[in-house]
Amino acid sequence: MNSVNEIASRLSSLCRELKFPDAYRELFSEHAESIDPIYGNVPLNGLGKLLEREEKFLAATEVHGLTMSDPVFAGNYFCVGMTLDFTTQGQERRSVEELCMYKVENGKIVSQQFFIG
Helix, strand or coil: CCCHHHHHHHHHHHHHCCCHHHHHHHHEEEEEEEECHHHCCCCEECHHHHHHHHHHHHHCEEEEEEEECCCEEECCEEEEEEEEEEEECCCCCEEEEEEEEEEEECCEEEEEEEEEC
């Protein structure tokens, strides 16, 4: 699985099944970078750190539902719209809409950036 289209399709499939750590392990580069406004838009680098942050989020969160749009492509980039309905421990249930942008190089996702609406 090397093409941007194949990676986008697989990522969407895993996310719809709520298999976020599996998506990281399978599709992301060891040196991937993530920029997320929930964490102050401070870049986080390295697959291990991305997995650790995701697993902490999931341990403290109940996901009630997720929807994703079809991907939009531009060269080695793709974007998907996502709506996540969840409750984090100690907080009220909420729904977040975001645009998720990914860059692919050498058959792996090397960067992701989220824009929350």
